[in-house]
Amino acid sequence: MNTSSVLTPTVLQRLVQEGRAPRLLDVRTPGEFRTAHIPGSYNVPLNTLREHRAELLTHLDEDVVLVCRSGARAAQAGQALAEAGLPNLRVLEGGTVAWETAGAFLERGPERWDIERQVRLVAGSVVLVTGLAGIFLPGAHLIGTAIGAGLTYAAVSNSCAMGVLLSRLPYNRGPRTDIRTVLAELRSTP
Structure with missing residues (x-):
């Protein structure tokens, strides 16, 4: 998405x-x-949005702002919706982190670690453990090297396989987003 599609x-x-x-x-x-969201926002996880974008298009005829933690997933969602033909798309610059930093209110629920923090914990732990294990087990450090390569690829491709895997854990799933409920809410809200 280009810079004109960003909203501060x-x-x-x-x-x-x-x-x-x-x-x-x-x-x-x-x-x-x-855990925390902007009041009045609708939760449509990126994978759900990609899968049901045609259905969403019929209910999104006005300006739409896409939100995530930092803006990366929202940009991916914007690309998917733009390819499907939705005009008037913008991404909240800096996501909920920037929203909160700007002093804006977030509705809060039970606290949990976000996916990016979990990725850092898992990747760092694997690198640390395999680095230490490499002292006693020759070649164990190569596992840490593979993790490093995966993180490098994740940065370059703006995707993260470890994040996708972690998001599937029961801890991260929370209640499943029902697209029918979201569509009904979009229909009923002016």
Whole structure:
């Protein structure tokens, strides 16, 4: 997505205060959404959005702002919806992190670690353990090297296999997003 499709937290706050808030689609996992989200946003996880984008298009005829933790997943969602023909897409610059840093309110639920933090914990732990094990087991350090290669690929491709795997753990799933419920809410909200 190009830079003109980005909306700053300050501008979004002003639109909300003026009663001109766009539709907010939060593309994080249900667990992340439950932990903290912008009031009035709809949770449509990235994989659900990709799978049901045609159905969503019929209910998203006005301005849409995509939200995630930092903006990366929202940009991916924006690309998927733009390819499907949805105009007026914007991504919240810096995601919920920037929103909160700007002093805006987040609705909070039970606290949990976000996926990015979990990836850092798992990757760092594997590298640490295999590095130490390499002292006694020749070649064990190669597992850490493979993790490093995977993280490098994740940065270059803007995707993360470890994050996808971690998001499937029961801890991260939370209540499953039902697309029919989301569509009904989109229909009923002016």
